[in-house]
Amino acid sequence: MSAFTVAILVGSLRQGSTNRMLAEALIAAAPADVQATIVEGLDQVPFYHEEIDAPNPVPAPAQALRAAIADADAVVIATPEHNGSMSAVIKNAIDWASRPFGQGALVGKPLAVIGTAHGQYGGVWAQNDARKVAGIAGATVIEEPELAVPDSEAAFAAVPPQQNTELMGKLAALLAALRAA
Numbered sequence: 294m295s296a297f298t299v300a301i302l303v304g305s306l307r308q309g310s311t312n313r314m315l316a317e318a319l320i321a322a323a324p325a326d327v328q329a330t331i332v333e334g335l336d337q338v339p340f341y342h343e344e345i346d347a348p349n350p351v352p353a354p355a356q357a358l359r360a361a362i363a364d365a366d367a368v369v370i371a372t373p374e375h376n377g378s379m380s381a382v383i384k385n386a387i388d389w390a391s392r393p394f395g396q397g398a399l400v401g402k403p404l405a406v407i408g409t410a411h412g413q414y415g416g417v418w419a420q421n422d423a424r425k426v427a428g429i430a431g432a433t434v435i436e437e438p439e440l441a442v443p444d445s446e447a448a449f450a451a452v453p454p455q456q457n458t459e460l461m462g463k464l465a466a467l468l469a470a471l472r473a474a
């Protein structure tokens with residue numbers, strides 16, 4: 294049986310990103326028959342507008358993003374919280390993947406949202422917004438389980454995510470829910 298594939302969109306571009314660390318933990322938590330991969334190059338995807346979309350030539354990084362989502366069985370978004378919502382990186386990625394209207398790469402795609410923030414609530418506003426927006430874009434959003442890591446910089450410095458058995462169990466459960474969807 295071929296592997297269940299998951300494309301992970303990481304909403305923070307910084308090298309020390311705790312959301313990237315969480316995404317890497319998700320990859321490590323995956324069973325052998327689940328292949329999860331971070332979609333690289335989101336920093337190269339221009340801000341969406343219709344004049345750089347079909348029928349005009351589509352920028353290669355945007356094409357690559359659409360292809361990575363279309364080719365995957367499911368999508369996971371790992372987003373930081375910026376001023377109470379998802380990062381612009383994630384919003385832009387969703388906008389690209391929502392077009393052509395009704396036929397975007399996200400349409401019908403099982404999708405879960407996770408994330409970390411340095412604040413005490415773990416970026417739940419950002420994650421709720423990402424669920425709403427991805428749903429409007431046509432994804433089949435998995436509302437449960439939620440996975441928000443608060444105070445992530447200190448938490449991951451104290452215990453790296455891949456050494457946190459409870460967190461790894463939650464990530465594995467999230468993948469199982471995504472697969473069931």
Ligand SMILES: Cc1cc2nc3c(=O)[nH]c(=O)nc-3n(C[C@H](O)[C@H](O)[C@H](O)COP(=O)(O)O)c2cc1C
Nearest residue numbers: 305310311312313373374375376377409410411412
């Ligand atoms: C522009 C900006 C706005 C932010 N707004 C929030 C916020 O509304 N809530 C919050 O918990 N953290 C906020 N933060 C701090 C983020 O939690 C933190 O930068 C980010 O989640 C870290 O993610 P990363 O480690 O993956 O880069 C903000 C950070 C920036 C740069």
